[in-house]
Amino acid sequence: MIELTDTNSAAIAAEFVRARTRAGSPAMGMVMTLIIVVDEDEAEQAMLAARAASHEHPARVLGVIIGDARGAGQVNAQVGTGAGWTGETALIRLKGEVVKHPESVVLPLLLPDSPVAIWWPCDPPQDPAADPLGALAQRRITDAAAAQRGRSRAIHQQCSAYAKGNTDLAWTRLTPWRALLAAALDQHPLKVTGAAISAERVSPSADLLAAWLADRLKVSVARSSSEGPGITEVVLETKEGPIRIARPDGRLATFTSPGRPDRPIALKRRDLPELLGEELRRLDEDDVYAATARRLSKMKVGS
Amino acid sequence: MTWTNPLRDPEDRRLPRIAGPCGMVLFGVTGDLSRKKVMPAIYDLANRGLLPPGFSLVGFARRDWADQDFAQIVHDSVKAHARTEFREEVWQQLAEGFRFVPGDFDDDAAFERLRRTIEELDQERGTGGNHAFYLAIPPGFFGNVVGQLQEHGLTEQKDGSWRRVVVEKPFGHDLESARELNNILAGVFPSGSIFRIDHYLGKETVQNILAMRFANELFEPIWNSNYVDHVQITMAEDIGIGGRAGYYDGIGAARDVIQNHLLQLMCLVAMEEPTSFDAESLRIEKQKVLSSVVLPRRLDLTTARGQYAPGWAGGEKVNGFLEEEGIKKTSTTETYAAVTLNVDTRRWAGVPFYLRTGKRLGRRVTEVAIVFKRAPHLPFSATATEELTQNALVIRVQPDEGMTIRFGSKVPGTAMEIRDVNMDFVYGGSFTESSPEAYERLILDVLLGDPPLFPRHEEVELSWKILDPILEHWGRKGKPEPYASGGWGPESADKMLARDGRVWRRP
Numbered sequence: 001m002i003e004l005t006d007t008n009s010a011a012i013a014a015e016f017v018r019a020r021t022r023a024g025s026p027a028m029g030m031v032m033t034l035i036i037v038v039d040e041d042e043a044e045q046a047m048l049a050a051r052a053a054s055h056e057h058p059a060r061v062l063g064v065i066i067g068d069a070r071g072a073g074q075v076n077a078q079v080g081t082g083a084g085w086t087g088e089t090a091l092i093r094l095k096g097e098v099v100k101h102p103e104s105v106v107l108p109l110l111l112p113d114s115p116v117a118i119w120w121p122c123d124p125p126q127d128p129a130a131d132p133l134g135a136l137a138q139r140r141i142t143d144a145a146a147a148q149r150g151r152s153r154a155i156h157q158q159c160s161a162y163a164k165g166n167t168d169l170a171w172t173r174l175t176p177w178r179a180l181l182a183a184a185l186d187q188h189p190l191k192v193t194g195a196a197i198s199a200e201r202v203s204p205s206a207d208l209l210a211a212w213l214a215d216r217l218k219v220s221v222a223r224s225s226s227e228g229p230g231i232t233e234v235v236l237e238t239k240e241g242p243i244r245i246a247r248p249d250g251r252l253a254t255f256t257s258p259g260r261p262d263r264p265i266a267l268k269r270r271d272l273p274e275l276l277g278e279e280l281r282r283l284d285e286d287d288v289y290a291a292t293a294r295r296l297s298k299m300k301v302g303s
Numbered sequence: 304m305t306w307t308n309p310l311r312d313p314e315d316r317r318l319p320r321i322a323g324p325c326g327m328v329l330f331g332v333t334g335d336l337s338r339k340k341v342m343p344a345i346y347d348l349a350n351r352g353l354l355p356p357g358f359s360l361v362g363f364a365r366r367d368w369a370d371q372d373f374a375q376i377v378h379d380s381v382k383a384h385a386r387t388e389f390r391e392e393v394w395q396q397l398a399e400g401f402r403f404v405p406g407d408f409d410d411d412a413a414f415e416r417l418r419r420t421i422e423e424l425d426q427e428r429g430t431g432g433n434h435a436f437y438l439a440i441p442p443g444f445f446g447n448v449v450g451q452l453q454e455h456g457l458t459e460q461k462d463g464s465w466r467r468v469v470v471e472k473p474f475g476h477d478l479e480s481a482r483e484l485n486n487i488l489a490g491v492f493p494s495g496s497i498f499r500i501d502h503y504l505g506k507e508t509v510q511n512i513l514a515m516r517f518a519n520e521l522f523e524p525i526w527n528s529n530y531v532d533h534v535q536i537t538m539a540e541d542i543g544i545g546g547r548a549g550y551y552d553g554i555g556a557a558r559d560v561i562q563n564h565l566l567q568l569m570c571l572v573a574m575e576e577p578t579s580f581d582a583e584s585l586r587i588e589k590q591k592v593l594s595s596v597v598l599p600r601r602l603d604l605t606t607a608r609g610q611y612a613p614g615w616a617g618g619e620k621v622n623g624f625l626e627e628e629g630i631k632k633t634s635t636t637e638t639y640a641a642v643t644l645n646v647d648t649r650r651w652a653g654v655p656f657y658l659r660t661g662k663r664l665g666r667r668v669t670e671v672a673i674v675f676k677r678a679p680h681l682p683f684s685a686t687a688t689e690e691l692t693q694n695a696l697v698i699r700v701q702p703d704e705g706m707t708i709r710f711g712s713k714v715p716g717t718a719m720e721i722r723d724v725n726m727d728f729v730y731g732g733s734f735t736e737s738s739p740e741a742y743e744r745l746i747l748d749v750l751l752g753d754p755p756l757f758p759r760h761e762e763v764e765l766s767w768k769i770l771d772p773i774l775e776h777w778g779r780k781g782k783p784e785p786y787a788s789g790g791w792g793p794e795s796a797d798k799m800l801a802r803d804g805r806v807w808r809r810p
Contacts, residue, residue: 029729172317175317175318176352178310178315178317178318179318179319179321179352180352180356181310182308182310182311182318182321183321183355183356184356185308185309185310185311186308186311186321186323186324186355187323187324187355187356187357187429187431189306189308192309213310216309216310216312217309217310218309251392252392252395252396255356257429260357260427260428260429261427261428263356263357263396263399263428264392264395264396264399265356265396266349266350266352266390266392266393266395266396268390268392278317282316282317286317287312287314287315288312288314288315288317
């Protein structure tokens with residue numbers, strides 16, 4: 001890691017080139033730029049997760065810490081190439097006037113002609129697409145479950161501000177659940193007459209799952225609270241009996257379906273790098289999320 | 304009545320392609336193929352959440368085992384060879400569906416037990432009558448097993464359920480035996496239910512050949528005899544035959560590798576654009592290439608074969624082929640084969656395809672090199688371009704999957720001097736480091752019933768038609784030429800290219 005104090009984008013860019021040359025090969029194999037907007041406290045963990053995810057998607061990872069807006073502008077940066085992978089990172093700390101213009105720092109550092117993704121590990125802006133940094137990216141990843149303010153409303157806010165390219169990790173966390181529910185209906189081609197979800201009291205994923213099921217199955221979805229972790233049970237009612245997936249421990253689920261013995265199903269809660277990896281795999285619009293977000297923004301908070 | 308699953312949406316590309324309810328029956332449980340490839344691939348698929356809930360694996364072998372013993376075998380093979388981390392909860396889910404049926408291939412009672420086991424699984428685990436029979440056994444037994452399956456009603460596809468059969472190379476040892484083998488399978492299974500595994504076709508880089516050619520504007524315009532001088536397709540192994548004498552002796556490099564892997568690679572490189580990427584359109588294009596292949600008239604001048612001699616390879620003292628255990632001193636089986644093929648189409652007229660494969664060569668590598676013609680005019684002095692050879696585009700299939708483009712560049716300095724440089728694209732560098740094993744992809748495709756990556760019997764037969772005259776020619780010529788272990792093959796192979804004024808790339 002090289003420390004640059006009171007620096008600018010050109011110096012950071014030059015340091016990237018020097019670091020690559022030092023590592024032995026000035027060639028770039030990176031496929032995208034990932035911007036992370038984060039607090040000082042969360043920065044280290046977020047950068048670690050991004051580095052792990054960039055094993056799958058070699059990226060230039062730009063961590064941006066927005067500091068205190070008072071005083072003269074200053075840009076400080078830590079620049080480095082990763083040992084053991086082809087990406088590179090810069091953790092950029094802004095303070096003073098420049099805090100109002102973070103895009104002026106980030107824009108010159110975007111890789112030429114390749115996708116840009118942005119991730120807010122904790123508090124996302126109310127409207128990510130309208131955010132000056134968010135506007136630079138074609139993939140905007142928020143995480144309603146990690147919001148520190150107004151957590152129960154966060155996913156509703158994100159859904160009503162939905163714009164093409166927005167996505168939330170609460171949705172990513174659902175993929176294994178959704179895959180399993182779809183597979184269950186492959187096995188039992190039955191009409192679903194009702195659905196119920198148990199989850200922690202505040203669970204953006206459960207809200208999205210309810211919206212998705214309501215949207216696809218055209219049934220009302222009951223929500224009840226449990227101790228967690230996360231979603232603990234999903235039930236689809238059919239005329240032959242319920243299809244139930246229960247996961248009390250966040251790891252192993254039991255799959256119950258009409259006329260069949262119970263079966264264990266691995267359904268582990270995934271960690272951040274895995275979620276981020278999935279999110280970066282596809283950079284086009286997620287139509288199903290768009291439909292689900294539209295549906296959720298029409299539903300009441302907590303329903 | 305058609306029922307569409309409301310939770311599935313073709314736009315929903317996050318949801319993995321999970322196979323529908325199904326199970327697999329594995330014959331030849333104790334073989335290398337099963338333990339090193341098939342079982343780990345099944346675990347990896349389960350770990351990635353791509354197997355349906357209730358997926359069942361039935362082992363069939365002549366062993367006095369209970370279900371638990373079979374589970375132990377799978378457990379050991381998964382621990383040793385799986386690509387993804389071992390997770391207890393995934394293992395639990397998978398292990399519940401393990402069954403073992405002991406018996407011989409001609410034991411009626413055993414196949415009756417197999418039928419009952421499958422029916423029980425349909426009841427207990429909801430496999431829905433969908434089963435794939437994976438024949439990881441020598442082809443000599445196919446007739447027996449397939450006949451037994453049919454006799455005991457195991458191949459009947461009722462009420463929309465499916466039964467599929469999966470076989471591995473060798474698909475025969477010449478045209479006639481390939482036809483026999485196909486007749487055995489086709490007598491019982493419809494051709495769409497027979498899946499021949501050529502694991503090369505499951506590799507990402509191989510599939511990328513099609514993406515590179517047909518998704519880009521950059522390459523296709525020069526992909527013809529106007530610009531291409533010749534094509535070299537190489538599959539080299541650094542190891543000898545190891546303990547596979549029984550399989551290898553009498554088969555040899557051409558039957559083992561050229562007939563399937565190299566000719567399939569050549570098809571993908573040489574074929575015209577398919578109308579779509581479904582199995583049928585791809586097969587039509589591949590078949591067109593294979594049926595336009597013409598052998599040169601003088602096979603003695605345009606083919607080469609060899610046997611590795613004792614010596615040193617990679618710092619180790621190694622046996623020659625004739626000293627390997629289980630190989631007769633008089634064996635004429637070749638361990639190196641190189642052939643010249645012409646593709647008689649407008650696109651490829653005059654562009655030879657050189658295919659070579661061998662054991663105990665310099666390093667393990669598989670690549671396709673498209674070598675371009677020299678520029679028609681070089682406005683430089685002769686000394687400036689002395690070091691410049693031909694431009695080349697190399698598709699590296701394994702290891703270090705990716706692509707290299709070689710072209711001339713000015714050496715920095717005041718004098719004009721032009722030298723070859725390489726531009727590299729590394730697959731693993733730009734995309735996921737954990738690209739799935741070929742077997743994962745192929746087994747999943749079998750369970751999904753998605754056949755584009757599996758060669759059909761028409762292709763197999765056409766490949767033999769290409770190879771049979773060469774094999775006959777070699778059969779009349781006595782012993783193959785010995786070549787130094789750890790090098791790049793026999794002298795005759797170098798001479799073969801030198802006659803055309805070309806040289807082999809050092810891969």
